[in-house]
Amino acid sequence: MMPGGLESVLGRRGRRRRATTVPDSGLTGPVDIPEPKQDDEPKDLRSRLKRTRTSVVGTVRGLPKVAKLTWQASPVLTVLLVLITLFSGLLPTATAYIAKLLLDSVVAAIGHTGTTGDIAKVALLQFGVLAATAVSGALTSIAQSLLQERMTLTIRHRVMAHASELHLAYFEGSTSYDMLRQAAQEAPTRPLSMMNSALGLLRTLITFTSMIALLVSISPLLALVALVAPIPAFISQSKYGSRAFWLTFVMSPIKRRMDYLSSLVTTDTYAKETKLFGLGPYFADRFRRLGAVSYERQRKLTVNRNVSSTSWGLLSTLAGSAITLYIALEAVGGRLTLGDLALYTAAAASVQTSVSGLFTAFAGMYENNLYLDTLYRFLDTKPEITAPPSPRPMPSTVEGHIEFDSVTFRYPGAEEAALDEVSFEIRPGETVAVVGRNGAGKSTLFKLLCRLYDPTGGRILLDGVDIREYDPVELRTRISAMFQDYVTYQGTAAENIGLGDLTRLEDRPHIEDSARRAGADERIERLPRGYDSPLGRWFDQGVSLSGGEWQKIALARAFQREAPILVLDEPTSALDARAEHDLFARLRELSEGRTTLYISHRFSTVRQAERILLLEHGKVAEYGTHEELMAAKAGYAELFTLQAQAYLDEVPG
């Protein structure tokens, strides 16, 4: 459920957002950011009050969570900040009181009722208070910047840790991705900002209470005027605070698209193509236009926010000036001393700034809390693929007997099932090739086996046990995989391979063996620093590899983990004919004792598998040995002949 404050801001606007013309791809189409409609603002006093109450309650409720985050980041700095805040709250009152003492002692010395020694004592006291003010200011800024640094690290780490727990589907939805982006980029600075506002509130409260007593003693009415005047400024602040949040939320997808456009032009892997098609200036222009629209919205908001709060703030200034005039007239009438005049003037000004400070701090807290709600919602998102309450312990030896039992799977939001009642069985140690046209569901089948998704219907059994009975993390340790879109880590060759099994990251002989098995050893040995050569060009002195060379490295990573199940999604798509031939010639040896599944579109390699599974539109169309499927003269035989024919046509004679 959405927390109160956020719901009130997003609830109505979130719904409307879908109906607007936010560009869908960012590559083409309109460049627009919706603006909040006036009718979103509550009109009558009752609903305004209700909304204010909701905001206040929501904000106050947010405080303990923020305090916890700050405490987690650094208990020492948190305590230091609180102590300085409490102390510095008293400083303005002390300063004002010393100013009074100084004036009174000066007047006394002029009138020969006091001595210059008294003035010197007060001056010394004043120095002490001013020095304390300076020191506490410096300590505050040290504590704040250190805490900010710690807080950013803590929150970014928590966001990373939580993201690594979340299910794959979470990253594939644009709404959740926007939430993740905001949690990662906006949220780290917000808790301290909220904490600072809260401490500012506390400090101001201390100053305020000590000063208000003085003001009430002159005129309760004036005290009331000073108290009430800043309220409009607060209301305008909070209104613009929620607008600012809403704007950031709406702009999140646009900012993401801008990042994407920028990466298309600035990342090595995209640069070739964008250059060839002459897309650079086009993308740069799209970036500029999206940026201009987002700047324009931001500009409007910043100007309106400041104009509005300054205009309302003038009310407070007027009240302050009235108080000063009143006190000055009282002093002229001889009812107050010059010192009293200085004290009361300072008190009046201080109460006024305190009250507006209280409201501003609260408005700041309110705004920060809205951003933090996004962080909390992200951190509260429960991973959908988790271990059962008491997971079945994984046997120490997994046979690798796999059975798909009427497995159906539909991607979230998709209309058609990617897999439809798929049933087949793979015996332990068997090698199975999965074939089918693009989009037939082959990769989906692999993702389900690795439990990156759960079937929408049916079950997958490993050695006779539904894989959902195991802890997915443990299950995955028994599977080694190479996906179609494997990762090219910007690290050394050894790291690129070693990451396949973290427990053997330092095991160089094993890494070299994995490279040999994937046919990547020869290239790695030719690198300037062999296995220690950095790959990729993002960091210093990286070596660029060819597509096929990268694929061999990814394969070596899959071999690095000695798991009983090996899953390879088009493992040789980028390999040259010889490398592919060599790999498949050795696959039987490489997959010795492991259940192996691979996807391939090349039937010369497919036929080497013990059994072949043909998928068509998410259904099992055929399953059997090459000979059986050829004899059946159906889909597989047709595809095989089609491809073989294309080669044979070219063979001379």
Ligand SMILES: Nc1ncnc2c1ncn2[C@@H]1O[C@H](COP(=O)(O)OP(=O)(O)OP(=O)(O)O)[C@@H](O)[C@H]1O
């Ligand atoms: N993350 C996803 N979200 C939604 N739909 C998806 C997702 N991934 C794949 N699909 C859809 O599921 C269907 C099966 O995709 P899958 O990747 O399993 O096909 P494939 O047989 O591996 O294809 P190819 O040979 O092109 O790799 C496709 O129609 C695809 O559009």
